[in-house]
Every structure is written in structure tokens, then in C-alpha cells.
Amino acid sequence: xxxxxxxxxxxxxxxxxxxxxxxxxxxxxxxxxxxxxxxxxxxxxxxxxxxxxxxxxxxxxxxxxxxxxxxxxxxxxxxxxxxxxxxxxxxxxxxxxxxxxxxxxxxxxxxxxxxxxxxxxxxxxxxxxxxxxxxxxxxxxxxxxxxxxxxxxxxxxxxxxxxxxxxxxxxxxxxxxxxxxxxxxxxxxxxxxxxxxxxxxxxxxxxxxxxxxxxxxxxxxxxxxxxxxxxxxxxxxxxxxxxxxxxxxxxxxxxxxxxxxxxxxxxxxxxxxxxxxxxxxxxxxxxxxxxxxxxxxxxxxxxxxxxxxxxxxxxxxxxxxxxxxxxxxxxxxxxxxxxxxxxxxxxxxxxxxxxxxxxxxxxxxxxxxxxxxxxxxxxxxxxxxxxxxxxxxxxxxxxxxxxxxxxxxxxxxxxxxxxxxxxxxxxxxxxxxxxxxxxxxxxxxxxxxxxxxxxxxxxxxxxxx
Amino acid sequence: xxxxxxxxxxxxxxxxxxxxxxxxxxxxxxxxxxxxxxxxxxxxxxxxxxxxxxxxxxxxxxxxxxxxxxxxxxxxxxxxxxxxxxxxxxxxxxxxxxxxxxxxxxxxxxxxxxxxxxxxxxxxxxxxxxxxxxxxxxxxxxxxxxxxxxxxxxxxxxxxxxxxxxxxxxxxxxxxxxxxxxxxxxxxxxxxxxxxxxxxxxxxxxxxxxxxxxxxxxxxxxxxxxxxxxxxxxxxxxxxxxxxxxxxxxxxxxxxxxxxxxxxxxxxxxxxxxxxxxxxxxxxxxxxxxxxxxxxxxxxxxxxxxxxxxxxxxxxxxxxxxxxxxxxxxxxxxxxxxxxxxxxxxxxxxxxxxxxxxxxxxxxxxxx
Numbered sequence: 001x002x003x004x005x006x007x008x009x010x011x012x013x014x015x016x017x018x019x020x021x022x023x024x025x026x027x028x029x030x031x032x033x034x035x036x037x038x039x040x041x042x043x044x045x046x047x048x049x050x051x052x053x054x055x056x057x058x059x060x061x062x063x064x065x066x067x068x069x070x071x072x073x074x075x076x077x078x079x080x081x082x083x084x085x086x087x088x089x090x091x092x093x094x095x096x097x098x099x100x101x102x103x104x105x106x107x108x109x110x111x112x113x114x115x116x117x118x119x120x121x122x123x124x125x126x127x128x129x130x131x132x133x134x135x136x137x138x139x140x141x142x143x144x145x146x147x148x149x150x151x152x153x154x155x156x157x158x159x160x161x162x163x164x165x166x167x168x169x170x171x172x173x174x175x176x177x178x179x180x181x182x183x184x185x186x187x188x189x190x191x192x193x194x195x196x197x198x199x200x201x202x203x204x205x206x207x208x209x210x211x212x213x214x215x216x217x218x219x220x221x222x223x224x225x226x227x228x229x230x231x232x233x234x235x236x237x238x239x240x241x242x243x244x245x246x247x248x249x250x251x252x253x254x255x256x257x258x259x260x261x262x263x264x265x266x267x268x269x270x271x272x273x274x275x276x277x278x279x280x281x282x283x284x285x286x287x288x289x290x291x292x293x294x295x296x297x298x299x300x301x302x303x304x305x306x307x308x309x310x311x312x313x314x315x316x317x318x319x320x321x322x323x324x325x326x327x328x329x330x331x332x333x334x335x336x337x338x339x340x341x342x343x344x345x346x347x348x349x350x351x352x353x354x355x356x357x358x359x360x361x362x363x364x365x366x367x368x369x370x371x372x373x374x375x376x377x378x379x380x381x382x383x384x385x386x387x388x389x390x391x392x393x394x395x396x397x398x399x400x401x402x403x404x405x406x407x408x409x410x411x412x413x414x415x416x417x418x419x420x421x422x423x424x425x426x427x428x429x430x431x432x433x434x435x436x437x438x439x440x441x442x443x444x445x446x447x448x449x450x451x452x453x454x455x456x457x458x459x460x461x462x463x464x465x
Numbered sequence: 466x467x468x469x470x471x472x473x474x475x476x477x478x479x480x481x482x483x484x485x486x487x488x489x490x491x492x493x494x495x496x497x498x499x500x501x502x503x504x505x506x507x508x509x510x511x512x513x514x515x516x517x518x519x520x521x522x523x524x525x526x527x528x529x530x531x532x533x534x535x536x537x538x539x540x541x542x543x544x545x546x547x548x549x550x551x552x553x554x555x556x557x558x559x560x561x562x563x564x565x566x567x568x569x570x571x572x573x574x575x576x577x578x579x580x581x582x583x584x585x586x587x588x589x590x591x592x593x594x595x596x597x598x599x600x601x602x603x604x605x606x607x608x609x610x611x612x613x614x615x616x617x618x619x620x621x622x623x624x625x626x627x628x629x630x631x632x633x634x635x636x637x638x639x640x641x642x643x644x645x646x647x648x649x650x651x652x653x654x655x656x657x658x659x660x661x662x663x664x665x666x667x668x669x670x671x672x673x674x675x676x677x678x679x680x681x682x683x684x685x686x687x688x689x690x691x692x693x694x695x696x697x698x699x700x701x702x703x704x705x706x707x708x709x710x711x712x713x714x715x716x717x718x719x720x721x722x723x724x725x726x727x728x729x730x731x732x733x734x735x736x737x738x739x740x741x742x743x744x745x746x747x748x749x750x751x752x753x754x755x756x757x758x759x760x761x762x763x764x765x766x767x768x769x770x771x772x773x774x775x776x777x778x779x780x781x782x783x784x785x786x787x788x789x790x791x792x793x794x795x796x797x798x799x800x801x802x803x804x805x806x807x808x809x810x811x812x813x814x815x816x817x818x819x820x821x822x823x824x825x826x827x828x829x830x831x832x833x
Contacts, residue, residue, distance in 0.1 A: 114490075129487075131667075131668060132485075133487070135525035256528065258481060258484040258485045258534075
């Protein structure tokens with residue numbers, strides 16, 4: 001049993017990658033550490049459970065990475081996806097530290113695998129966890145336990161006692177009552193608020209009812225809210241998040257990776273009125289993957305349909321839910337209660353606009369439409385081989401970007417701009433510092449590991465002083 | 466649609482796994498799955514026999530129970546595997562032996578031992594049965610060598626024929642062309658994978674057994690069991706060669722090759738099965754095919770008893786206990802031989818064939 005009456009050097013709230021990296025780092029720096037994971041043991045680790053890879057800069061190819069990925073290139077990629085909405089000093093600091101993190105997580109028991117299947121073209125930039133995110137978490141938890149980090153599951157934090165930027169204690173739900181836990185420092189690594197539909201509605205309105213949450217139902221943002229209410233400076237646009245188009249048949253929460261679709265380039269996407277609304281051939285994976293969530297969120301009833309034909313049926317990753325099949329476009333429309341005449345017209349107009357080219361889905365090829373609005377600028381091929389198929393898709397929210405502002409030491413900044421006395425943040429709860437918008441695969445894990453390690457180290461040092 | 470409910474479930478899981486693929490680095494099952502988009506009964510039986518039940522994919526899976534997707538690959542494939550063995554059994558009439566395997570094996574073992582004891586008693590007088598026999602040919606005072614050789618040769622031959630017929634059925638089920646047999650690099654690869662238990666290590670850290678902490682204990686005990694068995698088998702082969710080639714008769718002195726091999730093997734075959742049994746009892750129930758627990762335990766127990774009676778015979782062969790111990794040992798070994806095609810023993814054979822197929826698929830994919 002964990003002795004909750006003692007005062008810990010470092011209290012870590014959260015149980016995912018960032019939290020565990022912070023806990024291990026603090027413990028290795030000599031601090032006594034308590035980790036409060038709000039979820040039961042099986043669901044420990046927040047969204048890290050569903051991740052698979054991490055983006056780190058490296059100067060040369062390694063056993064697991066096919067080529068160099070320099071700091072500069074990483075920085076340019078980040079600028080591209082965020083369209084400049086990032087804190088340059090923090091982002092560059094993170095990228096520099098990411099080089100060292102590749103090896104550091106291995107020292108904590110995490111294992112990498114060579115990119116075998118090639119489901120994403122990330123073999124050069126991203127390292128893949130052997131066995132996936134939950135395997136990574138299992139390794140981190142084993143290491144933390146071995147080092148003597150105390151861990152509590154089902155540990156819901158009800159309140160934080162913060163006095164003028166100084167963390168004093170946290171109130172923890174214990175059965176019907178509550179217990180106060182004291183610590184010299186706080187590391188908040190409790191994720192975003194994507195599982196809090198009511199909170200999402202403040203920014204998205206009723207549309208948020210139609211969002212599916214890809215990860216843990218435990219990321220309700222309660223710690224984030226407490227911190228913001230107690231004087232911590234807010235960062236990020238509350239409507240910005242990592243959102244992809246996932247299968248509409250997915251569970252409301254925790255459907256994870258297997259509900260994704262990467263078939264957009266092989267067909268067209270229509271809304272509930274049977275009309276196309278965006279260029280399906282705009283960009284290559286993974287950027288195209290990360291934009292469709294927001295696009296679908298902007299459509300009526302937040303639903304869309306990826307329509308394709310038999311000629312491409314086996315061209316993309318197998319899916320958990322099979323596509324709906326029909327022998328004609330009209331029949332397909334009927335299965336989704338779409339207007340058959342409109343959908344037929346949409347497909348016919350699209351087919352008529354397709355210009356011949358050489359198809360190659362790995363590059364921006366020359367298969368495109370002419371005279372169509374919106375155009376399909378690459379990978380456009382006629383949809384004319386029955387049977388016809390469609391996947392219904394909805395916005396799948398991975399995590400939100402609204403968070404707590406931090407500095408390079410992962411120390412939270414207060415509303416007056418002053419650094420907090422003893423409070424640090426890592427992971428999704430501060431991702432908005434780096435990610436103002438957009439997403440690049442694996443960067444959530446980079447933020448978590450890099451700032452987690454920094455936060456733990458700084459907290460331990462803070463506790464000793 | 467699939468032939469059985471468990472294959473339906475295996476198909477559902479492989480569909481989930483194929484749209485995730487996080488486990489592709491853990492063992493051979495997932496890369497084999499990734500080569501396909503839909504799964505026939507034979508494909509699923511192939512995956513089932515390729516699975517070493519290391520449990521890593523269960524512990525690493527974000528969708529394992531209590532998640533609503535309820536993904537439990539090791540257990541599902543364990544059930545499918547056992548059902549496939551019954552389906553491949555030859556002759557078909559004996560397929561039922563897999564259903565109540567623990568009971569069947571113990572009855573057959575008891576009857577075999579009893580038959581040897583009664584046989585010895587009926588064919589020899591009391592002085593011979595309980596007498597002290599030493600020196601070359603001592604065992605044959607109780608049972609003539611030719612009778613022993615004929616009986617065990619026949620039992621072994623029968624087991625071999627039944628196993629070959631079973632493998633043939635597996636072969637057809639997985640749709641593997643006969644080409645596997647004439648593909649030495651694939652055979653060699655499978656041999657290395659099997660003898661090293663490459664896929665019983667959860668992708669490098671060890672097998673998952675009672676909790677999420679991986680360990681190498683199952684692998685170590687399996688090695689002791691397998692190599693113990695191999696050494697004992699080698700001892701028997703050397704002894705047979707001694708007898709027929711250089712007319713050197715058992716029992717042999719302790720320093721002679723058959724005894725040295727048999728003793729080393731016997732030690733492995735005592736520690737290995739005991740360890741495997743201990744690990745099995747500790748194993749997380751979520752990973753265990755409870756219905757076949759009896760089959761696993763029966764086979765482990767038979768191996769243990771083979772070694773135990775053999776070691777006892779070695780230690781006490783110069784005493785009056787030799788006769789009964791010889792009957793006991795021969796009874797256990799005889800029942801082990803004749804039940805081989807109808808119990809857990811077959812897992813090694815089918816897994817090896819599955820590994821050959823996997824090696825061959827990989828080579829063909831690489832264009833070799």
C-alpha cells in the first residue's frame with residue numbers, strides 16, 4: 001500500500017507516456033514520486049495506449065530508421081503543419097532534445113521495431129514501438145515500479161490546492177471520501193479534454209455530439225480546468241485538435257487506431273447531400289490523414305461517405321468494419337439514405353472530369369480532374385467498376401490543443417507571465433505550446449517524452465532546493 | 466463462413482489485427498496474417514499452429530478484454546489449434562481422443578503398465594520377476610530383446626504413420642503445395658526457429674505468463690523438456706545400434722554413451738516438465754484454453770513419468786526392484802508412443818510444419 005500521509009518530492013498526475021517519463025526522470029534524479037492515474041489499471045496510459053510511433057530528429061540512419069532526419073527538417077515539417085502557429089523557442093528546444101530521447105526511452109525498457117509492414121511512409125522520420133503503445137507503457141510502468149515510483153490507479157483528483165503559483169497539495173477521491181496528498185512539486189500530465197463532450201460543445205456547439213473520441217474516455221480535462229482556474233496561463237485555440245475521419249460505426253470512445261480509413265485518395269468523399277466538398281487529392285499521407293476530421297466536422301450532421309469502386313477494393317489497409325457494398329451508385333445511395341439522383345450526378349460529373357494520367361499513390365501524381373469544383377488534383381480515377389463501395393465517416397478526435405503555457409524547463413507560466421513556483425506540465429496538457437494547429441504523425445509522443453523527461457528532472461531539482 | 470465457431474472468432478480477431486498491425490514485430494503470426502486480406506479455415510488453422518502462446522500480443526493489445534473489441538488472440542488460437550489437431554487425427558475414429566485427452570491418456574497408460582506387469586508375471590516365474598539380474602542382457606531375462614524390439618518398433622511405426630497422415634491433412638488444409646518438402650532453405654530456417662523457440666519470447670523480452678512481467682521460464686523449461694526428450698531418444702537409438710551392430714547388450718555401465726545420454730536427457734525431462742507444469746498453473750486464466758488443460762497436463766506428466774521410471778530403473782537395476790520397474794518404465798514408454806498422435810505431442814509437429822510454411826512464404830515474398 002502507498003503511504004499517502006508522507007510528503008512526496010514529486011506528484012505526477014496522469015499515467016501516459018509524458019507522466020511516466022516524468023516519474024522515471026524525477027525518480028532517477030533522486031526524488032520520491034507518486035503517480036496518480038485516474039483510470040483503472042487496464043486503461044492506464046491515456047492515449048498512449050493507442051499510439052504506435054514517435055518522431056525524433058536523428059543525424060544518421062539507424063537499425064530502425066532508414067535515413068537521417070535533421071533538426072532543421074523536423075523544424076520545417078512542424079512549421080508546415082502548424083502554419084507557423086508554434087512557439088519557436090520551445091519547438092526548437094523540443095526537437096533538439098528529441099535526438100537524445102530515442103536512446104533514452106530504450107534505457108527505460110522501451111523497444112523499437114523496424115518499420116515492417118509499411119502501413120505509413122514513416123520509416124525515415126518515425127520510430128515504431130515494438131508491440132505498439134501499450135507495450136511501450138507496460139515497459140515504462142515496469143521500470144517505474146522497479147525504481148520505486150509509487151503508482152495509484154483509479155486515482156481521481158478532485159481538487160488542487162494552489163496558492164499564488166505554488167502547488168501545496170491535491171485532494172484525491174478515496175471511496176466515498178477524499179484524502180489530501182502533499183508534495184513539494186507537481187507535474188501535470190493528465191492529457192487534454194477531448195472526452196469531455198460538454199466542454200467541446202462550448203466551442204463546437206451541438207456538432208460535438210457527433211464527434212467520436214478515438215482514445216480514452218478518461219481524458220476529461222479536469223486537471224487542465226483546475227489549473228486554468230487557479231491562475232495558470234492558457235495556450236492554444238480551444239477548437240484546434242488532432243482530428244481524423246474515422247468509421248462512423250466506431251464506438252463513441254476508445255476505438256483507437258483500427259477505426260481509421262486511408263482510402264480517401266482512392267475515391268471521392270461526399271456529404272449527406274451527396275455532394276463533394278474538398279479536394280481528395282490535395283496532399284499525401286499523413287497530412288491528408290490529419291485534415292479530414294475537421295473537414296467532416298464542418299459538414300451537415302458531421303457525416304461523410306468515402307465512395308470508391310471494385311478496382312481499388314484491395315488497394316489500402318484492411319479495415320475493421322467492411323465497406324458497404326452495392327451494385328449501382330443508386331443502390332449505394334439508398335443504403336445510406338442519400339439522394340440517389342444527386343449521388344449519381346456527383347459521380348458522373350467526377351468521372352467526366354477525370355483526365356488520364358499515371359496513378360501512383362505514393363507521390364503527387366498526374367491523375368487529376370479538369371473543370372470540376374472542388375477539383376481532385378491527384379490520384380483521380382473514374383469510379384465505374386461495380387460493385388461500388390462506401391465507408392461512412394465521422395470526425396474522430398484524438399486530442400485537444402488547449403493547454404497550459406510552459407517554458408523550456410516545462411515549468412508552467414502564470415497569467416501574469418511569471419513562472420510557477422513548483423508546477424510543471426508535460427504531454428497533451430501542454431501540447432498546444434508546440435502545436436498551434438495541424439499535426440505531424442508521432443509528434444504527440446515526442447512532446448510527451450521530451451517534456452516529460454524535462455519536467456521530471458526539473459521537478460526533482462526544484463524539490464531538493 | 467467458417468467450419469466452426471472458434472474459426473469464426475479467429476476470423477473476427479484477425480480482421481481486427483489486420484487493421485491494427487501493432488503486433489507485427491512480436492512473432493510470425495501477424496506478418497503471416499498481413500500477407501492476406503481474408504482468411505480461409507486453412508489460413509486460420511495455419512496461424513493457430515504458428516502461434517507459440519507467448520501471450521505478448523494479449524498484454525500489448527489495447528483492445529484485449531475488458532475492452533469491448535475483446536481481442537484475445539493467444540486463447541482463441543489455442544482453442545483453434547487443439548480443434549485442428551482433432552480434425553487432422555488419423556484414423557478419424559480416434560479424433561475423439563483429443564476431447565477427453567487427460568482421461569484417455571491416463572487410462573491407456575495404466576492399462577499399458579498393467580499389461581507389462583501381468584505379461585512379465587505370466588511369462589516369467591517369480592524367481593525371475595523378482596530376481597536380481599546384472600550384466601549384459603539382464604533386462605532380456607524378463608522380456609526377450611526381439612520381443613521388446615518388435616513391440617516398440619510396431620508402436621513407434623504406428624505413431625509415425627498416424628502422425629504422417631495427420632500432417633498430410635494439415636498440409637491440405639493450409640493449401641500448402643508439396644514444394645515445402647523440396648525447399649531446404651525454408652526447412653533449415655524452420656529448424657532454427659523451432660530449436661531456438663524464436664517465437665516464444667514476446668519479441669525479445671520473454672514470455673508473458675502470470676502477469677505483464679515477461680520472463681524466460683517457459684522457454685527454458687520447454688528447452689529442457691525438448692532437448693531432454695531428444696537426448697533420451699538418442700540414447701535409445703545408440704543402444705539399438707549397439708545391440709544390432711556390435712552386439713553390445715543392455716544394461717550398459719554408467720559411463721557408456723546410452724546411459725550418459727539417457728541420464729542427461731532424463732534430468733532435463735524431470736526438471737523441464739515440472740517447470741512447465743508449474744508455469745502452467747501460474748498462468749493467467751485469461752490466456753488458458755481450460756478445456757484442454759487435461760491434455761497438456763497429461764502429456765507433461767507422461768514425459769515426467771518416462772524420465773522418473775527410467776531414472777529409477779537406472780538407480781535400482783541391480784536390485785530385486787528391477788523387474789517391476791522395468792515393467793513400469795516400458796508400460797509408460799509404450800503408452801507414450803501409441804498416444805503420441807492423439808495428444809499434445811502433435812503440437813511440435815504441426816508447429817514445425819507451420820514454421821516451414823512461414824519461412825517459405827517469407828522467401829517467396831522476398832522473391833527468393
